[in-house]
Amino acid sequence: MPDSLNQTWDLDVIFPGGSRSQAFTAFLAGLAGDIGEFARCLDETAVPQTEGEAAALVPVVERMQAITLKLREADSFTACLAAEHQADKEAVRLGGRVRSLYADFASQLTRFDELLTRLGPAVWSALLAAPELQPIAYPLQERRALAKEKLPPEQEALANALAVDGYHGWGELYNTAVSRIRIPFEEEGRISELSAGQAANKLLSPERGVRERLFRQWEEAWADQADFCADALNRLAGFRLQLYKHRGWDAVLKEPLEINRMSGATLEAMWGAVEKHKDIFAEYLQRKAKLLGMDRLRWADVEAPLGRASKEYSYEEGARLIVDQFRRFSPKMAAMALRSRWVEAEDRAGKRPGGFCTSFPLSGATRIFMTYAGSASNVSTLAHELGHAYHQHVMNDLPAMAQEYAMNVAETASTLAEMIVSDAAVEQAGNEQERLVLLEDKIQRSVAFYMNIHARFLFETSFYEERKSGLVSVERLNELMVDAQKRAFRGALGGYHPYFWASKLHFYITEVPFYNFPYTFGYLFSSGIYAAARAAGAAFEDRYIALLRDTGSMPVEQLARKHLGADLTRMEFWEEAMKPSLEDVRLFLKLTEGR
Numbered sequence: 001m002p003d004s005l006n007q008t009w010d011l012d013v014i015f016p017g018g019s020r021s022q023a024f025t026a027f028l029a030g031l032a033g034d035i036g037e038f039a040r041c042l043d044e045t046a047v048p049q050t051e052g053e054a055a056a057l058v059p060v061v062e063r064m065q066a067i068t069l070k071l072r073e074a075d076s077f078t079a080c081l082a083a084e085h086q087a088d089k090e091a092v093r094l095g096g097r098v099r100s101l102y103a104d105f106a107s108q109l110t111r112f113d114e115l116l117t118r119l120g121p122a123v124w125s126a127l128l129a130a131p132e133l134q135p136i137a138y139p140l141q142e143r144r145a146l147a148k149e150k151l152p153p154e155q156e157a158l159a160n161a162l163a164v165d166g167y168h169g170w171g172e173l174y175n176t177a178v179s180r181i182r183i184p185f186e187e188e189g190r191i192s193e194l195s196a197g198q199a200a201n202k203l204l205s206p207e208r209g210v211r212e213r214l215f216r217q218w219e220e221a222w223a224d225q226a227d228f229c230a231d232a233l234n235r236l237a238g239f240r241l242q243l244y245k246h247r248g249w250d251a252v253l254k255e256p257l258e259i260n261r262m263s264g265a266t267l268e269a270m271w272g273a274v275e276k277h278k279d280i281f282a283e284y285l286q287r288k289a290k291l292l293g294m295d296r297l298r299w300a301d302v303e304a305p306l307g308r309a310s311k312e313y314s315y316e317e318g319a320r321l322i323v324d325q326f327r328r329f330s331p332k333m334a335a336m337a338l339r340s341r342w343v344e345a346e347d348r349a350g351k352r353p354g355g356f357c358t359s360f361p362l363s364g365a366t367r368i369f370m371t372y373a374g375s376a377s378n379v380s381t382l383a384h385e386l387g388h389a390y391h392q393h394v395m396n397d398l399p400a401m402a403q404e405y406a407m408n409v410a411e412t413a414s415t416l417a418e419m420i421v422s423d424a425a426v427e428q429a430g431n432e433q434e435r436l437v438l439l440e441d442k443i444q445r446s447v448a449f450y451m452n453i454h455a456r457f458l459f460e461t462s463f464y465e466e467r468k469s470g471l472v473s474v475e476r477l478n479e480l481m482v483d484a485q486k487r488a489f490r491g492a493l494g495g496y497h498p499y500f501w502a503s504k505l506h507f508y509i510t511e512v513p514f515y516n517f518p519y520t521f522g523y524l525f526s527s528g529i530y531a532a533a534r535a536a537g538a539a540f541e542d543r544y545i546a547l548l549r550d551t552g553s554m555p556v557e558q559l560a561r562k563h564l565g566a567d568l569t570r571m572e573f574w575e576e577a578m579k580p581s582l583e584d585v586r587l588f589l590k591l592t593e594g595r
């Protein structure tokens with residue numbers, strides 16, 4: 001067996017000794033020392049007053065970037081240790097240690113940002129003109145602009161301190177409410193109590209009866225906790241609105257758009273295109289209902305499987321399918337995939353569920369974590385994570401600040417890699433039934449981005465509007481949610497999910513407001529790139545690399561203009577990006593005609 005097909009990763013080459021690694025302990029001690037020195041360096045740095053003095057800040061910026069890379073290296077190492085062996089308490093402890101180093105560094109960064117805001121315009125321009133800082137001019141400008149728009153540093157510091165037990169506290173209270181959820185479930189004559197996570201998985205059951213029964217109980221369970229959830233949601237939204245008000249920000253979308261480096265015009269154009277092409281997806285939902293023997297689908301049926309894809313892929317087969325398809329798109333990407341001992345895919349007990357890709361910027365290495373059991377969806381996951389790995393690989397030599405990209409472009413390379421492979425899987429399907437199942441799986445993904453995520457966005461938008469004039473009751477939250485779902489699904493469903501605002505964790509993530517539209521953006525942006533790639537053929541490979549390298553260095557509008565010649569603020573780009581998914585639905589409707 002070639003070493004590239006070895007299904008366990010090698011972490012010892014990074015730090016030998018696992019969670020007992022002495023080298024890693026020494027590394028963390030060094031990192032703590034570096035943060036201390038950075039703090040002293042900020043104490044001692046006077047605000048430059050002349051252009052000539054500006055250069056004195058270059059080493060401060062470089063020190064800050066060096067710490068960022070080390071923190072990422074440490075964070076990746078502890079994440080990998082904790083994932084490969086869930087019971088490893090020492091790994092958990094190390095993870096906590098890294099998080100507290102991040103927090104120490106964050107306090108120093110606030111001081112660093114303040115220093116930037118105190119520079120006069122001429123001194124600032126002189127600093128940005130330093131050759132070492134040229135590649136990070138955009139993220140530096142962004143930091144300074146954002147710091148200037150916030151409250152004075154001591155007030156921001158107070159708000160942050162109060163947020164720990166206030167704002168973030170509400171998010172944690174929600175998690176407590178979720179952990180109390182128990183849903184009775186009868187299987188083979190025995191009744192068991194499911195946690196929210198277990199029940200969510202069972203809702204995907206191929207048996208309609210099971211879904212129906214469970215969904216009713218699911219709604220009841222959330223109704224029971226709804227008062228607590230509504231409190232949490234109202235209070236954390238209230239905190240956000242209050243802080244925005246004090247900062248003088250009137251639009252709720254200002255912060256989420258800035259985090260994603262995109263404009264409101266782009267967001268509007270994207271949803272505009274989605275709205276324009278919803279009818280055919282409503283038609284798809286209608287057809288799926290018919291295939292399942294129903295009049296109309298209800299909320300829990302949207303993601304129900306149509307049948308089973310019988311095909312299983314050995315790891316070697318899956319890996320070959322991926323590398324072969326990558327090669328057709330980009331030989332450089334194919335050559336990077338499945339580097340020896342970078343992937344941990346072995347199906348064994350004790351591993352964390354799910355998959356991720358993480359990189360070690362100092363070692364120039366990447367590690368992928370997943371459990372490969374041979375399903376088509378495992379092959380997709382592997383392709384997805386390999387896409388992330390490639391994105392990181394092409395950015396490895398950039399300065400730390402230029403490597404940091406936002407959520408909406410973070411999934412570009414991964415989604416694209418997945419699209420390449422899922423397209424090939426549909427094409428190569430052994431029979432009609434298998435083809436239909438794989439095709440439907442692709443369509444389900446677009447329905448999630450165009451309809452489910454859209455519903456979340458519509459709900460959050462109208463909720464914030466009402467929250468401005470006071471607390472929003474449980475009954476009203478339900479109404480707002482059902483209205484949003486009806487609009488997003490174009491009324492195609494026979495039953496909705498009023499308590500979705502309670503059951504969906506994403507509404508309670510305090511670190512990132514509006515944790516929804518970046519998903520749809522990412523999906524459509526990759527689809528637009530994929531379309532451009534197919535049109536350009538082999539010539540696209542280097543353009544693709546250039547685009548990925550720029551993901552941390554400019555707003556998305558500029559990224560698209562520079563590398564795709566596209567204008568994201570116009571609907572044309574988004575409509576073009578939707579085309580492949582529309583073709584999928586047309587094909588599905590044709591294949592299932594008269595069935």
Ligand SMILES: [Zn+2]
Pocket residue numbers: 384388411414
């Ligand atoms: Zn991903």
